[in-house]
Structure formats: C-alpha cells, structure tokens
Amino acid sequence: MRSITSFMVMALAFTFVQSAHATYNDYLIKLSKTGLKNKAQVLQQFEMFEVGSSRMEAEDVTEEWIRIQNIKLSTTQMKSLSRNASIEYIQPNYRLKLINDFKGTQEQIAKLQGMKLDSPIAIEDNPAIPAPVTPIFVGNDPLYNNQWGMVDNNVAGAWSQAGLAPIVVAVIDTGVDYTHEDLVEVLWRNQLEIPNNNKDDDGNGYVDDIVGWDFVTDDNKPYDLTTDPLQMLFSGGNPGHGTHCAGNVAARAGNGKGIAGVAGVHNIRIMSIRFLSEKGQGTTAGAVKSIRYAVDNGAHVLSNSWGSTGEDPNDPDNQALREAIAYTQTRGSLFVAAAGNGDSQGKGYDNDTSSQPAYPASYPDDVIVSVAALDSNNNLGTFSNWGKRTVDIGAPGVVVYSTVPMNKYTDVALDLPQFGIKATWDGTSMATPHVSGAAALLWSKYPNATWKQIKDSLLQTATPVNGLRNKTVSGGKLNVNGLMGL
Ligand SMILES: [Ca+2]
Ligand SMILES: [Ca+2]
Ligand SMILES: [Ca+2]
Numbered sequence: 001m002r003s004i005t006s007f008m009v010m011a012l013a014f015t016f017v018q019s020a021h022a023t024y025n026d027y028l029i030k031l032s033k034t035g036l037k038n039k040a041q042v043l044q045q046f047e048m049f050e051v052g053s054s055r056m057e058a059e060d061v062t063e064e065w066i067r068i069q070n071i072k073l074s075t076t077q078m079k080s081l082s083r084n085a086s087i088e089y090i091q092p093n094y095r096l097k098l099i100n101d102f103k104g105t106q107e108q109i110a111k112l113q114g115m116k117l118d119s120p121i122a123i124e125d126n127p128a129i130p131a132p133v134t135p136i137f138v139g140n141d142p143l144y145n146n147q148w149g150m151v152d153n154n155v156a157g158a159w160s161q162a163g164l165a166p167i168v169v170a171v172i173d174t175g176v177d178y179t180h181e182d183l184v185e186v187l188w189r190n191q192l193e194i195p196n197n198n199k200d201d202d203g204n205g206y207v208d209d210i211v212g213w214d215f216v217t218d219d220n221k222p223y224d225l226t227t228d229p230l231q232m233l234f235s236g237g238n239p240g241h242g243t244h245c246a247g248n249v250a251a252r253a254g255n256g257k258g259i260a261g262v263a264g265v266h267n268i269r270i271m272s273i274r275f276l277s278e279k280g281q282g283t284t285a286g287a288v289k290s291i292r293y294a295v296d297n298g299a300h301v302l303s304n305s306w307g308s309t310g311e312d313p314n315d316p317d318n319q320a321l322r323e324a325i326a327y328t329q330t331r332g333s334l335f336v337a338a339a340g341n342g343d344s345q346g347k348g349y350d351n352d353t354s355s356q357p358a359y360p361a362s363y364p365d366d367v368i369v370s371v372a373a374l375d376s377n378n379n380l381g382t383f384s385n386w387g388k389r390t391v392d393i394g395a396p397g398v399v400v401y402s403t404v405p406m407n408k409y410t411d412v413a414l415d416l417p418q419f420g421i422k423a424t425w426d427g428t429s430m431a432t433p434h435v436s437g438a439a440a441l442l443w444s445k446y447p448n449a450t451w452k453q454i455k456d457s458l459l460q461t462a463t464p465v466n467g468l469r470n471k472t473v474s475g476g477k478l479n480v481n482g483l484m485g486l
Helices: 033-037 039-049 075-082 106-112 148-152 155-161 229-235 241-250 284-296 319-330 428-445 451-460 480-484
Strands: 026-031 057-060 065-069 087-092 095-098 167-173 212-214 268-274 281-283 301-304 334-338 368-374 393-396 402-404 408-410 412-416 421-424
Touching (some): 026 039, 026 319, 033 039, 039 065, 065 284, 075 087, 087 319, 095 284, 148 155, 155 428, 155 480, 167 241, 167 284, 167 428, 212 284, 241 268, 241 402, 241 428, 268 284, 268 428, 281 284, 284 301, 301 428, 319 334, 334 428, 428 451, 428 480
Parallel strands (some): 167 268, 167 301, 212 268, 301 334, 334 368, 368 393
Antiparallel strands (some): 026 065, 026 087, 057 065, 095 281
C-alpha cells in the first residue's frame, strides 16, 4: 500500500536539469603517447585559454586523462586542439548527478521559504570498525519484513546458498554512513593500509584510505553528508542516498539489528566511494576516478545510482566515462547502473528510442547491467525508464526501506509534516543496489565466475512479469532465490 500520495507530484519531479548550451570552464583532455612525453609543454598551451582572474589548474585523472579547470574553449578550439598530435581527445568535464534528485515546484519552495534550517551533521572520522562476526543464525533482523523487496525475492531463503568468498561491492554515490550499526561490520577495509599514519602504505595513491575514498573533498572520509530538506528542494540532492543504497546491497543479516541487504552475509563487503556531493552533484572526472579506484582496489561489483541525460548534445559521448567503463570490463568487474528516472516531468521513457537516453546505463558496453524500478505489484514505476535493448532487468524500486544516516531506517525520503509534504524512497537508484547485492551473492558462491556469467545468470533467472515484457532485455524481475539455486 502506498502511504504517500499528496507528495508524489514532487517525488515524480526527480529530474535532470538540461540546457542546450551548457557552459563549462572545466575540461578533460586525453594525451597521446607523444603528449605524455611532453606533458608540461602540452599543458602550457592551454594557458592562453584562461578565463577570469583564476589561473589554469591541471590535475591527473588517470595516466592519460587530465582535468584542466579555469579555461574556456569554443567547439572550434576543441576541434582544432584535437588535431594536435599530442592530444587524443578533448571534452568538457560533463556534470553527473544522482539519479534521484528531488526538485520542488516553485510553489512548494515558496511555501518552505520561512522554514528553519537544520545544520548538516559533521563528518565523522573513520571509525574503529569491529571485526566482522559471522551471524549465528539468520532471520532475526527486526525490520526485515518492512523490506518488501527482500521478502518478495525470498532473500533470506537464498542465504544458505551463499559462499564464503570475500566479494566487494563498491557503492559509488554520495558516500556511506560507515558508522551505521547495520553497516559498520560489512564495510570493506583496506587491509594493506595502516590507518591514520598519514602515509599511503599500500601505494595505491591514496593516503590512509581505510573504507574507500571521498573524491568530492579528496580525503579518506567518504561519509554520507546530509543536507536539510529545504536545501534539497532548492538545489537537488537526496540526503542519505548512498547509505540507503548500501543498506540494500549488504546491510548485515542476522545481527539482531535493523534490516538485511541482499548480500549481507559472510564475507561480502561494501566499499564506500563518494563523488557526488550532498547536493547530488558530481563530475565526470570524479566518476572516472571512482570507477578506477573501485576496480583497482578489488571491487567485483560497482553499484551506480547516478547518471545524466546529457547537458548538451555531445554529452552522451562522454569518452572519458566510456573508457572507465571499458576498463571495468577489462578488469573483470560488473557495472550495475540505474536505468534513469524519466524526463523533466518525472515520467519514465524508452532509453532505446529516446534522443537523450539516460547514461551510463544506456551505453552499449556489455559489462553494464541496467536496472528498472518495480513496485510491490510488479508494475514498472511510473518514473522508471525502460528499454527492450538497453534495460536488462527490473528490481524493487518503489517505497524502498533501508538504512539512512545516524543509525536510522526508513522508506520515507522527505517528511515535512508542517507542510503536508512526504515522499518515499522511490527510484531506479533504489532498484540498482538490489541487483548489485544479488551479483555479489552469486559471486560469493562462484568466486571464479566471470562478470559475463554473473550477468547472464541474473538475466536468465529473472522472473517474467507483465510490466517488463518488451520493456527489458530479460522481460523479468530480479529473482534472488532462483539465482542462488544455480
Ligand atoms: Ca593507500
Ligand atoms: Ca596509512
Ligand atoms: Ca541487520
């Protein structure tokens, strides 16, 4: 039953801000082999394109890709520079956003103008994480029955089939509340890194990275900062988004607390990677670094509840992002991505035929599993995108219960009773972590399986439902119990 109706108009207005002429002073350039040999000189030639009073800033994104800020290039200049033998590619550092991105109507915002703001909570230090304990039994998570998607999938019935292999799921999002009582035990820990000695002990390029990395503030605390509801309405974002996603991947099962994620058993772990700010905003550079970090540090599954429909007509050809996804495939990890939450009115559309399909979900790379959102009656969420060719599978994504920061659990994303405003956690963002968790669970049973075998198994075992017929590759919804029976 849907507890929320009055606010669905707003909940459905999750939107991507689009403009035909996005402005950038932020670019990504890919150097050729020649260019890499003369990097300083190649970069120097961009100084003539500086804008305003700020000096040009260059920073490495990968071995080949460099981010340059505080310059401005016309399309003609970009084309002309691309012909330079030192430069293989130039593109704007396209912006990326949370797939769930609440936007209030002008009317609602006006109503809320006078509201007192709560201060965002402070960033927590990396906690002392207790040694994981294998649960003595499963089925004692008191809020499990609030998770209709877990019940529907008979996830608890599938855990006996899970294996002991250590499997890592990177939640690439707004960060994770890594102090949460139901997540603290399942966090990935960088075993080769000595905490708090100000040294990069494992030489991976990141100092004291214990639970992941924060690419927004470039530090070792990928915490899920909240923002007050009013701020959210003004500027987007969705407080607790990453923590909500993490809970459905692998909140600890059988610990007598809270909920249970699909993969919350044995040695399956969550790596917290933050590249989206508390306002739900990030850039391609942050996404690329996040993907590389996840893959290079051992993530088997990358859970991606973010994307864009493109800020300008070239945006979908986001070469830097495409290469990072290809890297995922080369290195054998699986890239699970949200299919998108519809147009500016919040109405789902066909990623196959749209001129602005949500990406990265709609990229043709085989390594991507694109996920649509279903409600508890097997209906496609009205906001959910679909695509017979490009969207693979459906999963629970309407009124989804999970962990949120500060040891809380809920399916309510926004609750402002004084204004009669309430919104539930809905979205392809919420569906995606279910599939990520399922992939990890199967991988724990078959640690030598390839990403392709894991993906094929997810699709083959999907339960056919009418709402997804001719709308997804599999025509069905996630079936964790069937999957683990393989
Ligand atoms: Ca390190
Ligand atoms: Ca260290
Ligand atoms: Ca639990």
